[in-house]
Amino acid sequence: MAKVTIVVPIYNVGKYLKKCLDSIINQTFDDFEVLLINDGSTDDSGAICDEYKNIDQRIRVMHTSNQGSGEARNLGMDEAKGDYIYFCDPDDWIELDLINDNYRLSSKNSADIIIFGVNNYMYDSQKQSYIYTGKRELGSEHLPFRQEFPILYKKGLASAVWNKLYKLSYLKQHNCRFPQYTQGQDWSFNLLVYRDVENVIYNDKNYYNYVKYKNNTAVTRYNKDKPYIRERLFEEFKSLLDHWEIDENCSKDLLYKCLLGDVLGEMRNNFHLDSPDKLNEKYKKCIKLLNNKQVIEIIGDNKARSEGFTEKVMSTFIRRKFVVGIMLEAYSRQILRSNFKSIVYDIKNFMIKKS
Incomplete structure (x- = not known):
């Protein structure tokens, strides 16, 4: 009986898959x-x-029809034999001591979840190389989970599954399953996991190497289901905060941050270059969203919120229904993001090496 099950959902990632699998089979544990x-x-x-599979007898392969990464992970949970389960994306890679360090900490503390840090990379397709762009570290006081959660959420460490090791019996006991959403499956799954979890521990080290692939991910592609997914995920998030009976001010702050990101994501999706809608249809969809009662109530009252410059500008656009500004931002992100960010990161890394 294996102590840990590693589940990798795979769909058309042949170009990157070997790097991921090599990092798994060469684990120190x-x-x-x-x-x-x-x-x-x-x-x-x-x-x-x-x-x-022929190289390493610990590997089992299941070939299925295309149902999405959520269903692939559910199948992995159903088939898993380990005490703990880890979900890895196939176009990223992991540090060689991820399983060893986190399993030993988890089992020692009988943890339901252990959470660790992430290194961020961007893939340069022209140079076929990975450009380091920063990291997401825990670096907090390691408070009880419900107090720690707002910190993890704002650092972008709460929603993904790949920076966590889960106790499989806990997931099964609480019927935690991935939905069939075309985006946001990780977040929806974790919102179920978090409802009643108590024993959460933290590992300050960064073990996961997350890669952005320049306009070629589920997050950056046009998605016709975006409005439905936004509504579902926001209600699931609100349900969690209500279930926890979290402090009202903290709850308002988290809901504001969540809805602002979701609304911006949907409007950027409306103006995606791959959208089949005509410009006037895109405009009408945005106006309808900005007139949504929930959007007006939660984002409209943001004067006390602490925001970065970009967040402040975009929230102002939303409150004033300045669709043209949002449209220009959405188009510029798509047109300039790939080349501009690569240049910025190349310069940044060059300066680091020179210093």
């Missing part, structure tokens, strides 16, 4: 199993999975 769920890939991902 060896008492684990790997479940590779090939979710109907049409590239060479399935063949790579089978190749690695």
